[in-house]
Amino acid sequence: MKKFAIILAPMILILSGCGAEAPTSLGVNKSMQINAGIDDVWNYAGDFCAISVWHPAVETCEITEEDGATYRILTLGDGAQIKERHDGETATGYSYTIIEGPLPVKDYSSTFEAVGDAESTTINWSSTFMAEGATDDEAVGVITGVYDGGLSTIAENFSQ
Numbered sequence: 001m002k003k004f005a006i007i008l009a010p011m012i013l014i015l016s017g018c019g020a021e022a023p024t025s026l027g028v029n030k031s032m033q034i035n036a037g038i039d040d041v042w043n044y045a046g047d048f049c050a051i052s053v054w055h056p057a058v059e060t061c062e063i064t065e066e067d068g069a070t071y072r073i074l075t076l077g078d079g080a081q082i083k084e085r086h087d088g089e090t091a092t093g094y095s096y097t098i099i100e101g102p103l104p105v106k107d108y109s110s111t112f113e114a115v116g117d118a119e120s121t122t123i124n125w126s127s128t129f130m131a132e133g134a135t136d137d138e139a140v141g142v143i144t145g146v147y148d149g150g151l152s153t154i155a156e157n158f159s160q
Contacts, residue, residue, distance in 0.1 A: 029126040032151035036158040038116035055150040104134035
């Protein structure tokens with residue numbers, strides 16, 4: 001009986017996944033305070049395809065419908081494309097999921113929202129994802145750069 005327990009214990013650990021590292025869920029949360037009213041900021045940046053107006057890496061955005069879901073196809077300056085599914089919205093926010101594209105992430109879901117009043121607005125952009133084809137730090141760095149570039153451009157539009 002003792003030999004059976006010695007053999008069985010490692011097998012249970014292997015089958016249960018104990019001892020194996022689970023993939024790490026990562027996240028990026030960025031905010032930008034803008035000295036402009038929420039209505040003005042959301043009218044500029046809030047449409048699901050407005051990202052082509054305010055993000056420096058996005059050349060074009062095309063909305064498509066497939067099987068009752070809304071997608072945006074973003075074409076970047078180098079010609080690469082990112083396909084994202086619109087997952088829901090509020091009066092001043094929306095959520096989306098990356099379906100395919102060149103970014104070093106998988107299982108990426110994100111929320112882009114504005115909160116504020118008639119004088120000041122804060123844009124919050126957050127996501128959770130896992131690294132794919134890159135280290136965790138590299139994936140976080142890429143998403144952080146994407147967010148910083150977009151949020152800075154929105155803020156610059158209202159600082160003139």
